[in-house]
Amino acid sequence: MLNETGQDTASPWHEGELAMQRIIGVVERMDGPGRNFIRKAMPEQHRAFFPMLPFVVLGAVDAKGDVWATMRAGRPGFMSSPVPEALDVDLRRDPDDPAEAGMEDGDAIALLGIQLETRRRNRLNGVIRRTDAEAFRLRVGQSFGNCPQYIQPRAAAFVRDPDKPAAMRPVHSVNLDDRARRMVENADTFFVASHVDRDNGERQVDVSHRGGNAGFVRLGADGVLTIPDFPGNRFFNTLGNLLVNPKAGLVFVDFETGDMLQMTGRAEISLSSPEIASFERAERLWRFTPEHIVFRPDALPLRWSRNLDR
Template identity: 35%
Template sequence: MAVHVETPFHDGEIEVQTCAGVRDQAARLGSRMRSDIPPIAAQFLADRTYAIAGVLDGNGQIWAVPLFGPRGFLSVTDEARAVRIDASSASRARLDPSASGSMGLLGIDLDSRRRMKVKGILELRDGVPVLHARRVYSICHKYIQRRVVDEMVTRIEAPAVVASGEALTERQRQWIERADTFFIATHHPQTDADAQHRGGLPGFVRVLSNRSLLFPDYKGNDLFNSLGNITANSHAALLFLDFEGGSMLQVTGRAEVLWDRADFADFVPAGVERAVRFSVENVVETASAIPYAWTLLELSPFNPQ
């Protein structure tokens, strides 16, 4: 029997939903959230060879981290109430053993443009991460650039940090300015961490300086998980993947939701009602972080011009 979540939204999410005038729509969608993982979602997770996690480290810092493994590395257990994460050793090393606590898992298939979330509590069970579900739901397919994994291309080099600092380098700035996709991790101290996908045409993330970014909030599913978390807790993390070269760029810092178009109108397409300004605090660049390459097939037809 499906187990639905009684009160799925926290104060930050409700505040943003109210400001955006979508409280009723969000409530209807929220009523579909559940705390168990239905068979169709379990199969979707089992078919994945990659996922994105929003997870806290031992210092309480939120990170967006990629997870990789063979099909089946995400398996539903505990009577459909948990996900066992048998990821590669490199991926599992990114899940700090001392950080048992809130985690958000984004299961995503860039090829079919499908995605779903499992949010809850992370624990280590016999050395393997297990996520106990508190909120489970699917989200819309907008703004996902269609990419397919080229399984004939694999990388044998071990991941290695090649640069770290408190500001972006010129090369990293150019990387971000070319990006059509990134992932964002946020969390609310009293509820759950969250991982989410963001997409747009190349250049949709604007680099204002080596310590400041701005990106639009395009029309989505009206839940406002990311913006709600940011409203309640400004700590956030971004993840940029080099889909062809295999590197990743992790950026942590503080985010602010901008509601006054005068603050962002010069940087976003017409019609965008909100934007996020991100202040960079830490940057970590890792080479050979992705074990295979993707081929870009098609940009999303929903990307604003």
């Protein structure tokens, strides 16, 4: 893999991430942070963080190569770290979740632990070692934290047992209906999954948070989503992946109802479109064209409130 600085140890950045960093002239500046903050094991702070969470965001790739993002809930403690190189996740298989098809033994996945009320978030990727249908162990490939930028604070509460499945079945489609369009157009938060296959043959999956003011995602009449890329940490995990492999998966959550809208499709990065100027603070745009859409009513047993004092 390309090592821009000539140091002996390999850079953690892959070619797509380096290309994005090169475009804005920060390759050398980002080399040190990459080596210092992207680890092959979880620090103690992250190991203590994941067991506190009532949900986790996951990114997975199915056997067809389609990328899916999802959110899964469990009572705090459903995730634990027996050693710094592993995270144990106790989650029953969910046949309604299209991401399940990419969560078999040996599959590469990504996790985002995010605590909305405190705006903390930490990320992991690695390979599943599945022990049974109710649990798996993630062997850590990369572990790193993120800043709290663009996270909308919310407090979560359970409205049913997280082991109890939703009563309503998923609705599959190829076009966004009015209900789905409202979810996208009113959203202040969504999550995006992407992946690359690295030169050494290992698959690296990422799942990331995206946030802004309600309506920050523009939805065209043709069903294409236009998404601003705001100033950030310059890691370019998502855009770097999309530059190499344009496949992506998005999940939108209705925090008041527990509904989830999952879609897989293709993304295109726009670095110089005049439309960039119409998005306040945006540095570039990317567009996402859904190819398979899954609406899952009441999929999550949690409800979130913007009233953090309750």
